[in-house]
Amino acid sequence: MSSAELIRIVSRSSPMALAQVERVRAELAALHPGIRTEVVPVTTSGDRWMGDLAQLGGKGAFTKEVDAALLAGEADLAVHCVKDVPADRPLPAGTVFAGFLKRDDIRDALVHPAGRTLDELPAGARIGTSSVRRRAQLAVSHPHLECVPMRGNANRRLEKLAAGEADALLLAVSGLERIGRPGLITEILPVETMCPPIGAGVLGLQCREDDTRTIDLVSGLGDADAWRETTAERMFLHVLQGHCNSPIAGYAKAERDGRLSLRARVFSPDGKTVLDAHEWAGPLDPATLGTSVAVALLRQGARELIDTIPH
Structure with missing residues (x-):
């Protein structure tokens, strides 16, 4: 050959x-x-x-x-x-x-050894994550929980959880599926609670x-839908000029009728400030939608918020 x-x-x-x-x-x-x-x-x-x-x-x-x-x-x-x-x-x-490729699940999952959900965790429970996006959103929805920094690939983080370095983990559903461990998921968080990262x-x-x-x-x-959704999301992030310490989240969704929507959020690291935008576009130009949503957040003060975060 x-x-x-x-x-x-x-x-x-x-x-x-x-x-x-x-x-x-x-x-x-x-x-x-x-x-x-x-x-x-x-x-x-x-x-x-x-x-x-x-x-x-x-x-x-x-x-x-x-x-x-x-x-x-x-x-x-x-x-x-x-x-x-x-x-x-x-x-x-x-x-x-x-x-x-055709898009996988964009949501985040909780992994808790005893099978508890986020709402069932006691005050002070330690959630293993180094993601600024997850930390900011947990500060909004579950301020009584504590985030502990945790890096490494998913298998390594699961080992750290088993060793007691955290009480629970937040991981991507798609990641757990890819490594063949979806059975560990104790709760899949809705995007309203935990908005995914761009390109999830x-x-x-x-x-x-x-x-x-x-x-x-x-x-x-x-996949045509994945192309349109990802193009909108990446243009949004490009216009916003976020850096890796910026808690930015968002996802586009292509509907069967050709319409495309993009919901995006920018947070302060402590979760006390949340900027939100959600727009629709017809079957045309996803990049324009991404630009438009970024501009909507810039009008709400996203630039100042991002620039005040050390990186």
Whole structure:
């Protein structure tokens, strides 16, 4: 078989990242039975560093080494959790998203060893999370609970929970499903309680923009609704210019009739200030919707709120 029929996929080496790659490999094999794939694993600085992500330059810490492998020609395709790809700046020059896979569950889940829900937890219960988005929203809905910093991939956090470093965890439903642990979920939180991060539940397929062969092969995996929703969300974040310490949340939803909505929120870290916007667009231009929602929040003071948060 010629090398032209091989696609090298670069990925973080965490169990979840590799599970995401396996999904892409399976979907590619179904779409193009003649294609071979191989995985090029990399360990990113974000995976190695267990301190505050802001000190590493934020979410880009999970993508820098992956981008480098792609641009150096060591791989043809990168699979990303879109929520980990910075949207306040463009993708690295020379790369594009060739498609977004059909979206998974965007909600967050509580994992509690004794099966309690968030409302059943006693005052002072320790919730393991390093997410500024989750901490701000818990401060709004459950101010009597305490957040304790917890980094590491989902398996590592579950080990820390078992070791007693927290009483419960907040994790993404989609992440627990990807690592085969959905049975641990004790409560799925509605988006009204815990608004998701931008790009939640979406896997993005990134290629070099001049590699038309790979783009043509993998773009068939893309989902049209996921593309519209993600485009609106990432444009929203781009216009808002949030940084990794900004508690920003939001999600777009494509309806069956073609309408697209975007709900977004910006919080102060203590949850005492909440800015909220929700707009609809017809079947046209998701980027315009993202821009419009960002402007609505800027009118409410989002710029000042974001700029006062250290990063």
